[in-house]
Amino acid sequence: MSPSPARATHLRTDVQGLRAVAVVTVVLGHLGLGPLTGGFVGVDVFFVVSGFLITQLMLREVARTGGLSLTDFYARRARRILPAASLVLVATAVASALWLGPLRAPEAFVDVVWAAAFAANVRFAERGTDYFALDLSPSPVQHYWSLAVEEQFYVVWPLLLLAVVLLARRRHRARASDRAAGPDQPAQPVPLGALAGVLVVVAAASLAWSAHRTGETPTAAYFSSLTRAWELALGALGAVAVAAWPARRTLPRAVVEPLALAGLAAVGWACLRLTPATPFPGTAALVPVLGTLAVLLAGATATRSLVDRALSLRALQLLGGWSYSIYLWHWPLVVIPSVHVDRALTLGEKIALAGLTLLLAALTTRLVEDPVRRARGLALPWRGLVLYPTTLALVVSSAVAAGAYVQRTQGEVGRGAAITLPDDWRRELGTDDPATALVRASARASREGRAVPRRLSPPLTRLLDSTADLAGCDYRDDTNRELCPRGDQDAERTVVLLGDSHARHWIPALEPIAEQAGYRAYYLAKPQCVPWLVTSLRGGTTEPFTACDDFKRWALEQVERLQPDLVVVSSSPGTSRGVLVDGEVVDDPEETARAVRRGTTALLERLDAAAGRTVLLADVPILADDPGPCLSSRPRSLRACLTHERPDHRAAAAAQVRAADAVGVASVRTRQWFCAGDDCPAVVGSTVPYRDGGHVTTQYAEQLARPLGVSLGLLRRRSSRSAPGRRRCSATGRRGGPAPAAP
Secondary structure (H helix, E strand, C coil): CCCCCCCCCCCCHHHHHHHHHHHHHHHHHHHCCCCCCCHHHHHHHHHHHHHHHHHHHHHHHHHHHCCCCHHHHHHHHHHHHHHHHHHHHHHHHHHHHHHCHHHHHHHHHHHHHHHHCCCHHHHHHHCCCCCCCHHHCCCCCCCHHHHHHHHHHHHHHHHHHHHHHHHHHHHHHHHHCCCCCCCCCCCCCCCHHHHHHHHHHHHHHHHHHHHHHHHHCHHHHHHCHHHHHHHHHHHHHHHHHHHHCCCCCCCCHHHHHHHHHHHHHHHHHHHHHCCCCCCCCHHHHHHHHHHHHHHHHHHCCCCCCHHHHHHCCHHHHHHHHHHHHHHHHHHHHHHHHHHHHCCCCCHHHHHHHHHHHHHHHHHHHHHHHHHHHHCHHHCCHHHHHCHHHHHHHHHHHHHHHHHHHHHHHHCCCCCECCCCCCCCHHHHHCCCCHHHHHHHHHHHHHHCCCCCECCCECCHHHHHHCCCCCCCCCCCCCCCCCCCCEECCCCCEEEEEEECHHHHCCHHHHHHHHHHHCEEEEEEECCCCCCCCCEEECCCCCCECHHHHHHHHHHHHHHHHHCCCEEEEECCCCCCCCEEECCEEECCHHHHHHHHHHHHHHHHHHHHHHCCCEEEECCCCCECCCHHHHHHCCCCCHHHHCECECHHHHHHHHHHHHHHHHHCCEEECCHHHCCECCEECCCECCECCECCCCCECHHHHHHCHHHHHHHCCCECCCCCCCCCCCCCCCCCCCCCCCCCCEC
C-alpha cells in the first residue's frame, strides 16, 4: 500500500477515512485484537484506493498537457514511497541484528534487500511463505509484498495509459489532416473509452487467473502481482468512470446512500467473516474490492452520504494521513518482539505495540514523508529519480553491515568441543553402526550437560538455508513437469526418490550413494504433498489439494515409464491435516489414519509392480521442540536443548512400516540416526541434524550417506564386524533375495 498521492485541492476526505479504516483493520487483524479474522482485506482496500487515486492524477495530467511524463510520474512515486519505506527497512535490519538472533536474523537481512528492490512478493512466493502462519516466525518485512505488487503494477499501467493516449493522438491527427488546423481547434480529448476497454481486459484476465491460481497454489497466488492486478485495475476503472462524468454529478440520495452503505458493509463483512482459511484472493476478494469501489463512486458525486460524513471524522482523517507509515511500522513491531521473547504477546503488550506504531507513524509522517515530498531540492524529476538507487544502496549497505555484526558477535553460540566416539564405542554404545553410535554418544553428552560445540555445522546463521538442491526440478511450481537425471547420469541402473519435503531432505544422502553405486537418480519430491494415494487437503483449509493429486499422477506415470531398479519412498505420515474420502472431508484422526493407511498400501503395491525393488524410508522423528531457536538462545549446555519425538508422530511412522510389511515391501528405519531412546540431541557430534522440528539439514544428510546406502543395500559396510542384537533386514523386498551392493 502506498501513501496518499496528493494532498492538495483534490483530496477527498472520504478516501482518507477509507484509508484509515483499511489500515486499522490490518493492524488489529495482525495483532489479534478484536473479531477481525479477515482484517487482511484492508490491503485489498488499499489496492483499489491506490488504483483510483493514481489514475485520477494521471488522467488530470493527460487532460491538462495532452500527454504523460513518465519521469515526473516515477519521480513523484520515489518522493512519496521511498523515504519512509527505506527508513523502516533500515530500522528493521538493525532491530533484527539486535533481537532476532543468529538463526532468523540472516534470513531477515535477505528479505530486507528484496523488499528494497520492490520484489518482496517474488521472494515470499518462491519460499512458499504462509502469510497467516504467525507461529512459523514470518519475516519482519513480509508486509512489503503489497508495496511490491503496487510498484510492479505502476511500472506497467502508466506505459499502457501513455500508449493508448499516443494512439488516440495519432488517430486524432489523421482525422484532422483533411481540415485546416486553426487556433480554435479543440484540444484532443482523453481517450476514456479506450482506457476503460484496456482496464476491463486487464481486470478480467487477472481475476480469472487469480481464481485459478488460488485454487491451485494459494501461497503463490496470495503474493502474485498477476493475481492482484485486477484489484488495482478496478480502482483505475473507477477513476475513468468518474472522469467520464461531465462534473460532480448530483445523484438522488436514494441512490447514493444505499451504494455507499452497501460498499462499506461489504468491507466490514469481509473483515468479520473471512478467515485465514478462506482461499484468497480469488473470487473471495470481490467482496471487499467491489465494496471499496462502491464507496469511492458514491463519494464522487455531489451528494454527501452518511458514510461520507462518517469517514470524514477528524480521527479518521488523522489516521488516514498516517496510514502509510502505520502500515510500514506495524508488522516488524508485531514480529520482532514475539520472536525475541519466543512466546505469544500478551494483551497489554499488543496494546503497547499498537501505541508505539502510532507514535512512530506520526513522527515518520511529520519528519520524513512530508519534508521529502515538499523539498524544493527534489522538485526536478531527475533528482527524484536518484532516490531509487540512493535508498537501495542505503538499505543494502545497512543489511550487509547488520549481517556482519551478527556473524561477528553471534556466529559462535558455544564454547565446547565436538562430541566424539569413545575408543571402544561398539561395546560401550551397543551398536556396530557409527552413525547410531554418535547419536547415542551425543544424547549421553547432552544429559551430562556438555557445552554446546564451538563450531556447529551448519552455523546457526545458515541453518534455515540448509535445504537440498533440486537442480531445476522444483516441483513446488505446479507447471514444472521436467525430469532432472542426477547421480551417475551414464549409469544403466535407475533409482527414484518419491515423496514430499521429507523425501527432499534425503537428496544430499542419496546423491553420493547413487554416484558411488552407479545409479541414475530422479528425485520426485513435492513439498506438502504426501505421495500416498489419497486426496489430502491444502494446509489450513478444507479444500482438496488438487495440485498434489496432479503431481502424484504424473510422478507415478514417470515411475511406470522409467521402470527403475529401485524406488525409495519417504514422506511425512500425512495424518494431521485431514483427507478427502468420496468427496467428503474426513478430519477425525482415526478415520484419517485408516484412509492414509489404505492410500499407503495402494501406492506401495503400485510401485512394487513397476520397479525392480521398492523400499520405504520411514519418516524421521518430528521433534517436540525445534532445536534451532533453543541453540540460538545461547544455552549453558546441550541439556537445555535435548528434546524428544512427538508421540503422535512416532505412532504414525510405525504405521507406515506396518503398511509396508503388509505389502511385503522392505523398510528402513531412521529413528536411530536422530534419537537414542527417548532423547533426541540438538547436536550430533558437531552437526545440527534438523533445520527445523522435522526437516534434516543438508550437512547431516550427507553424513548419513554411508549408513543409508548400507541399509538400502547399495553400499557395503566399511567394517565386517556384526552389530550386536537383532537388526531389521532392510535390503530385501517382496521378491526376496539380497539387493546388489556396491563396494
